[in-house]
Amino acid sequence: MQSRFFFVLILTLLALQAHSPISAQRPPNIVLIFMDDLGYGDLSCYGALDIRTPHLDRMAAEGIRFTNFLSAQAVCSASRAGLLTGCYPNRIGISGALFPLAKVGLSPEETTIAEMLKARGYATGAFGKWHLGDAPEFLPLQHGFDEYLGIPYSNDMWPVDFSGKPVDTAHRKAQFPPLPVIRGDKVVDTIADLEDQASLTARWTDAVIDFIRRNRQKPFFAYIPHSMPHVPINASKAFRGKSRQGLYGDVVQEVDHHVGRILETLRELELDRNTLVIFTSDNGPWLNFGNHAGNAGGFREGKGTSFEGGQRVPCLMRWKGTLPAGLVANQLSSTIDILPTLAGISGAKLPDKKIDGVDIGAILKGDMTATPRRTFNYYYRNNSLEAVRRDHWKLVFAHPSRSYLGQTPGVDGFPGPSHENVPMREALYDLRRDPGEQYDVSAQQPAILDELRAYAEAVRKELGDDLQKVTGTGNRAVGRL
Numbered sequence: 001m002q003s004r005f006f007f008v009l010i011l012t013l014l015a016l017q018a019h020s021p022i023s024a025q026r027p028p029n030i031v032l033i034f035m036d037d038l039g040y041g042d043l044s045c046y047g048a049l050d051i052r053t054p055h056l057d058r059m060a061a062e063g064i065r066f067t068n069f070l071s072a073q074a075v076c077s078a079s080r081a082g083l084l085t086g087c088y089p090n091r092i093g094i095s096g097a098l099f100p101l102a103k104v105g106l107s108p109e110e111t112t113i114a115e116m117l118k119a120r121g122y123a124t125g126a127f128g129k130w131h132l133g134d135a136p137e138f139l140p141l142q143h144g145f146d147e148y149l150g151i152p153y154s155n156d157m158w159p160v161d162f163s164g165k166p167v168d169t170a171h172r173k174a175q176f177p178p179l180p181v182i183r184g185d186k187v188v189d190t191i192a193d194l195e196d197q198a199s200l201t202a203r204w205t206d207a208v209i210d211f212i213r214r215n216r217q218k219p220f221f222a223y224i225p226h227s228m229p230h231v232p233i234n235a236s237k238a239f240r241g242k243s244r245q246g247l248y249g250d251v252v253q254e255v256d257h258h259v260g261r262i263l264e265t266l267r268e269l270e271l272d273r274n275t276l277v278i279f280t281s282d283n284g285p286w287l288n289f290g291n292h293a294g295n296a297g298g299f300r301e302g303k304g305t306s307f308e309g310g311q312r313v314p315c316l317m318r319w320k321g322t323l324p325a326g327l328v329a330n331q332l333s334s335t336i337d338i339l340p341t342l343a344g345i346s347g348a349k350l351p352d353k354k355i356d357g358v359d360i361g362a363i364l365k366g367d368m369t370a371t372p373r374r375t376f377n378y379y380y381r382n383n384s385l386e387a388v389r390r391d392h393w394k395l396v397f398a399h400p401s402r403s404y405l406g407q408t409p410g411v412d413g414f415p416g417p418s419h420e421n422v423p424m425r426e427a428l429y430d431l432r433r434d435p436g437e438q439y440d441v442s443a444q445q446p447a448i449l450d451e452l453r454a455y456a457e458a459v460r461k462e463l464g465d466d467l468q469k470v471t472g473t474g475n476r477a478v479g480r481l
Contacts, residue, residue: 105133
């Protein structure tokens with residue numbers, strides 16, 4: 001009788017496992033949400049005063065909030081290249097921002113997160129802004145994604161002025177084609193005006209949720225590079241006027257709402273305990289757009305600069321039941337660390353070519369003494385080395401820089417001035433005491449100064465430096481038509 005009872009029990013457990021949505025051996029699902037120009041101070045869990053982000057705040061409460069997290073470079077295409085390949089963008093020939101009809105793009109010789117996870121058995125989908133080459137040869141389906149719906153570059157790269165009206169033939173944007181929406185490799189729609197722009201956040205989220213539902217029986221990787229809050233911004237009618245910070249706050253609160261929809265879908269499908277959700281941004285805010293730009297959180301400067309306001313971004317990671325809840329991680333980390341970290345938790349094989357990211361899995365386990373990354377080697381703008389960092393020491397080299405300081409910002413979608421090629425002097429900053437990069441301590445720390453200068457020479461030999469007219473030996477070729 002007893003043996004028969006145990007036999008029935010075993011059969012019952014096997015039947016339950018067969019109908020369970022998750023197998024114990026199945027690697028985790030990955031949802032990676034990548035914002036565009038979102039500032040460090042734009043979420044309420046990072047100190048925003050007049051923007052409410054309850055769903056993202058819940059992610060922070062149920063997971064890890066990173067405070068010392070850097071984008072790969074403070075501009076669109078380069079930051080995406082670094083995220084998806086685990087490499088400093090200059091290593092793989094991508095710097096700055098690509099424009100429509102570009103003759104270059106992400107090389108097919110590079111391995112993306114999607115290709116790495118696809119080899120592990122993942123379904124892969126991308127939904128939103130790509131910006132790594134708009135020619136068919138460079139689109140997401142050629143880089144490991146099973147499906148794609150989105151726009152191929154920034155949402156301001158269209159023949160429309162800041163007013164929302166079409167430009168005349170003499171305008172610099174007249175050369176741009178209508179902003180296309182691409183499904184797979186084919187154009188299926190165009191974004192014609194600001195009302196169309198207002199639909200994008202929901203449109204990408206609808207596609208993500210559909211992808212998750214269709215692929216819930218196997219591991220999946222969903223990449224959501226949102227088009228906003230990069231200008232031009234607009235919120236759908238349901239969210240306009242809902243924040244206390246005008247249209248920009250409305251846009252961020254709408255994003256938060258749709259993050260909540262994704263989290264609810266995972267809960268409904270009983271997937272939230274086997275899904276790592278990552279939320280971060282490509283770079284800091286485009287400050288000269290004033291009330292249509294974000295908040296750098298007290299850090300110096302913003303998008304397009306190598307100061308912390310350009311590259312330090314919010315990052316939240318949530319994996320219910322696996323990551324410690326409510327943890328604040330102050331260790332240095334970066335978007336280039338996401339690829340090797342995902343390899344570690346999924347059992348995927350790392351790319352054969354050299355990458356620059358490190359596995360921060362020890363931080364995800366709650367080890368507050370772990371320092372998987374002690375240096376951020378390459379604060380580049382285009383192909384010029386502008387700074388290097390070790391721990392809390394940051395050496396900024398003399399260089400011409402974009403600067404927003406002292407400039408009156410624009411208003412309601414129109415930009416104010418941002419001065420280009422402003423001369424910056426060499427300075428050593430102690431980010432532990434001076435995160436705003438205001439006080440040069442090089443005279444007090446000559447040994448640190450010499451160490452970082454020598455370190456920079458090794459960096460220049462590897463990846464080059466246009467300012468010093470040095471050609472690197474470790475660069476790889478960009479993809480070309």
